[in-house]
Amino acid sequence: xxxxxxxxxxxxxxxxxxxxxxxxxxxxxxxxxxxxxxxxxxxxxxxxxxxxxxxxxxxxxxxxxxxxxxxxxxxxxxxxxxxxxxxxxxxxxxxxxxxxxxxxxxxxxxxxxxxxxxxxxxxxxxxxxxxxxxxxxxxxxxxxxxxxxxxxxxxxxxxxxxxxxxxxxxxxxxxxxxxxxxxxxxxxxxxxxxxxxxxxxxxxxxxxxxxxxxxxxxxxxxxxxxxxxxxxxxxxxxxxxxxxxxxxxxxxxxxxxxxxxxxxxxxxxxxxxxxxxxxxxxxxxxxxxxxxxxxxxxxxxxxxxxxxxxxxxxxxxxxxxxxxxxxxxxxxxxxxxxxxxxxxxxxxxxxxxxxxxxxxxxxxxxxxxxxxxxxxxxxxxxxxxxx
Numbered sequence: 001x002x003x004x005x006x007x008x009x010x011x012x013x014x015x016x017x018x019x020x021x022x023x024x025x026x027x028x029x030x031x032x033x034x035x036x037x038x039x040x041x042x043x044x045x046x047x048x049x050x051x052x053x054x055x056x057x058x059x060x061x062x063x064x065x066x067x068x069x070x071x072x073x074x075x076x077x078x079x080x081x082x083x084x085x086x087x088x089x090x091x092x093x094x095x096x097x098x099x100x101x102x103x104x105x106x107x108x109x110x111x112x113x114x115x116x117x118x119x120x121x122x123x124x125x126x127x128x129x130x131x132x133x134x135x136x137x138x139x140x141x142x143x144x145x146x147x148x149x150x151x152x153x154x155x156x157x158x159x160x161x162x163x164x165x166x167x168x169x170x171x172x173x174x175x176x177x178x179x180x181x182x183x184x185x186x187x188x189x190x191x192x193x194x195x196x197x198x199x200x201x202x203x204x205x206x207x208x209x210x211x212x213x214x215x216x217x218x219x220x221x222x223x224x225x226x227x228x229x230x231x232x233x234x235x236x237x238x239x240x241x242x243x244x245x246x247x248x249x250x251x252x253x254x255x256x257x258x259x260x261x262x263x264x265x266x267x268x269x270x271x272x273x274x275x276x277x278x279x280x281x282x283x284x285x286x287x288x289x290x291x292x293x294x295x296x297x298x299x300x301x302x303x304x305x306x307x308x309x310x311x312x313x314x315x316x317x318x319x320x321x322x323x324x325x326x327x328x329x330x331x332x333x334x335x336x337x338x339x340x341x342x343x344x345x346x347x348x349x350x351x352x353x354x355x356x357x358x359x360x361x362x363x364x365x366x367x368x369x370x371x372x373x374x375x376x377x378x379x380x381x382x383x384x385x386x387x
Contacts (some may be wrong), residue, residue, distance in 0.1 A: 003141055006170065011363055012189050014177055014212055016042065018153070018342050018349050020204035022356025029201070029366055035196055036164065036171045036366075037189070039208075043157050046284075046320050047206045050153060051227055053259050053268060055246045056350040057094050057148035059119045061107025063326065065374045067115045067342040069354050072370060076150065076353035082160045087152070092240050092260055094148035095131060096292035097124075098250030100141040102134060103191035106124055106134070108143055113145040120144045129242060131235050133306045137251075148244055153349060160356070182335040200363045203340035206248075207281050207318040213340060218328055219383040220343050223275030223282055223319040226292040228311035229266040230300060237306050238267050248272070251301060256299045262383050269304075271295055272346060275319060286316040319346035323383035327357060329375045331362055353386035 007083035012029050013020050016036040024036040035310045040046050053341070056073070060066040062303035081088050112119035118340025121143055124136035136142055161171060174193040180201060187201040205212045207222045244260035274295075278284055289309065297309045322328060322343035339362035341355050348355075355368065361368045 007130050007196050010035045012198040013202045015205040018352040019355050021157045021354045023202050023359040024164035024169045025160045026356040028164045028169040028359035032167040034319045038173045039176045042173045052351040053122045054151045054153050056151050059108040059112040059117050059145050061104050064111040064114045073354040079285045088156050091149040093245040094145045095245045095247045096143045097136050097140045102250045105141045135303050207320050209342035217384040219385050220319045223277040225275050225279050225317045227270040228314045229267050229268050230310050231308035233306050276287040288314045321345045324381050
């Protein structure tokens with residue numbers, strides 16, 4: 001998807017994974033001349049936007065201010081499905097399980113009450129009956145969000161890229177960004193291939209955001225997260241087709257999430273908490289070790305007893321964490337022709353469709369039409385690297 005001998009654009013997007021692909025599309029559909037630069041191949045598995053599936057939900061326990069963004073995210077995902085004729089979203093629903101006074105249940109109920117969302121309370125016994133094969137601790141509260149579901153991550157990224165190209169965007173893969181600069185009017189980006197100029201720059205570099213945002217200085221920590229696909233022991237169980245939902249369990253200091261089976265033979269699950277800091281993203285450990293499996297196997301034995309304990313495949317995903325585990329979406333504090341989105345802290349992919357729109361707003365309008373002040377650089381509690 002590379003255009004020859006073209007170096008001047010309206011907007012350059014650095015990193016075209018989940019967020020960058022959506023930004024390329026939203027900018028291109030507004031008539032911008034867009035260049036998307038990707039250091040790996042398009043739709044790769046080196047960062048955060050891969051692994052078949054992601055949960056999408058609205059009763060957001062992390063913070064109720066995300067809910068207006070989620071309403072719009074759903075609209076944009078459905079519009080992308082309509083434009084491409086592809087199934088990008090499966091309405092599997094989501095079951096939440098945790099202590100009645102825990103962050104997951106209390107936070108989800110608070111968001112649901114504040115925004116009038118459909119969230120159904122169940123007893124553990126009712127949940128076991130409704131979702132055969134799943135076990136819920138007797139002292140837990142359980143809630144079911146019927147409007148939640150699963151996004152198919154690689155298809156989503158590819159659909160945004162295809163639509164970006166259809167609207168005229170230029171995409172370069174296997175091209176590493178060496179540096180960028182701005183004088184307030186013109187952006188210059190130097191890569192392993194050449195130099196490009198633009199009026200605006202969008203930075204969506206994922207786990208590589210630190211290098212691209214050195215002068216912004218937000219403290220970002222990259223974590224390795226192990227993800228496994230485990231075998232179904234009896235055919236037909238734990239299937240999305242028969243009503244098994246996505247799920248999220250808060251168990252003490254540990255949280256686990258997963259999906260129903262879409263292939264009839266295995267299901268994907270992982271621990272949301274924990275993770276090992278990554279010092280060198282070019283050397284991420286992508287092997288499966290006993291320590292990766294200990295807590296996952298304990299969870300499966302207790303909560304999904306019909307699932308085998310030896311993974312049939314696995315992957316490593318990268319979480320890019322802020323100090324408060326909320327995103328940072330803003331314009332550059334010095335260069336107003338630079339916008340960025342970073343630090344999605346392991347819960348960002350569902351927002352790609354709306355973050356792309358927000359970044360396009362920041363570039364073309366100078367402000368976002370949706371409320372994102374709680375994600376700004378100026379919010380209380382956000383930590384920065386020592387100077």
